Ligand SMILES: Nc1ncnc2c1ncn2[C@@H]1O[C@H](COP(=O)(O)OP(=O)(O)O)[C@@H](O)[C@H]1O
């Protein structure tokens with residue numbers, strides 16, 4: 451994964467949804483200095499589904515936060531949908547994230563006073579964008595919550611709440627949807643449903659998705675698994691089986 455000029459699609463727009471060049475992230479200074487990312491290069495094609503794996507503390511969350519514009523790299527550049535976000539001012543970055551980035555966290559972060567439909571459409575309201583009712587209906591149907599659209603989060607299971615969060619991440623048709631261990635708080639069955647949904651929706655919508663996961667079965671759904679160790683790339687596996695993925699993780703010292 452070496453650095454090279456952006457690849458352009460037939461219409462002149464970048465064929466890549468996400469591109470990181472030489473991204474370095476350092477926390478603290480002096481003896482408290484931690485190198486969370488040590489020069490990461492990454493290019494993800496539009497519509498691709500990527501899993502990020504690596505031992506705890508290897509920089510997975512830092513990578514996701516840098517790529518999504520939640521955190522500023524110490525050096526290097528990040529391009530999302532062809533825009534170099536690393537050079538945006540804070541206010542521009544906030545607006546860009548709101549309009550073009552979807553993020554699904556381990557905690558669902560739904561607003562308890564809003565119902566399912568209102569939670570899903572909140573990003574549009576915040577951006578002052580018009581709601582397309584058919585798109586909302588499609589997403590509700592995709593995440594299996596059509597009959598619960600008027601329920602409050604407290605009336606839903608954890609898996610259902612995370613499916614609301616996924617629909618909310620998709621409603622703006624973002625360049626990339628990021629998930630940082632989105633199934634980490636769920637039992638394995640609901641977790642699998644949520645990840646299947648994300649993988650399936652990504653394919654159906656040609657939506658670019660990047661998830662951090664510890665689950666080799668989940669990762670085996672991805673087009674590519676990228677391994678991180680100590681803030682740097684430690685290889686990748688395309689269309690790996692759960693057993694192959696487990697072997698790679700074992701060799702990285704995770705299990
Ligand atoms: N806000 C922070 N301040 C200082 N160090 C941090 C901060 N966030 C992460 N780190 C450190 O950066 C490294 C990578 O962390 P992280 O990206 O959270 O790893 P992972 O998600 O793979 O567990 C770790 O050593 C972690 O302690």
Ligand SMILES: [Mg+2]
Pocket residue numbers: 510511512
């Ligand atoms: Mg993490």
